Amino acid sequence: MSQIHVTATINGDVTEFLCEPDETLLDVLRDRLGLTGSKEGCGTGDCGACSVTVDGRLTCSCLMLGAEADGARVDTIEGMADGETLHPLQRKFLDHAALQCGICTPGILVAAKALLERNPDPTEEETRYWLAGNLCRCTGYDKIIRAVLDTAAEMREAR
Structure with a gap:
């Protein structure tokens, strides 16, 4: 070929x-x-x-x-990061310990960023639905969802 x-x-x-x-x-x-x-x-x-x-x-x-x-x-x-400056989602994932082994984390971060670009004020249900295509075997999903919702709140306040 x-x-x-x-x-x-x-x-x-x-x-x-x-x-x-x-x-x-x-x-x-x-x-x-x-x-x-x-x-x-x-x-x-x-x-x-x-x-x-x-x-x-x-x-x-x-x-x-x-x-x-x-x-x-x-x-x-x-x-996603701006040079040495982490994206707000990346910082919140660290703050909330919303990552473990790292296999799923990049995909979840990209998906969460896409969600917040589309809907800067998602509900917990919308966030869970949006991230349903990302599987994680390590963290459970609560810390991930909290990190995304906390990021959304921080970004809204910054506007």
Whole structure:
């Protein structure tokens, strides 16, 4: 198979890469671009560990081909912090001890950020529903939900 040339904006930077026609976006991010924050938990889109946003839409990168990113804006966990300054969600996850082993955390953070961009004032029920596609075996979900709701409140106060 011949490789496909792709140009995408990844975490704000225009990036060019070559990929195989059957190579997933997750594999491109991890193996070709060295962005290893997104994890492969299941490879079937069931766990959310590989969550990224593509043109603002929450996406399981294990289900998307790398070639499909051509011309798209892809945001990963690596693009969440502003240099050395953590995103408010990242700080609240630390404050609430809402992480354990780290496999699911990047995907949950990306999903939570997508939620707050879409709905800056989610209820607990809306937050639980939105994050239902992200599975965690370590923390339970209460600390995660509290961290997201606390971030939403902090961000509202800052406006």
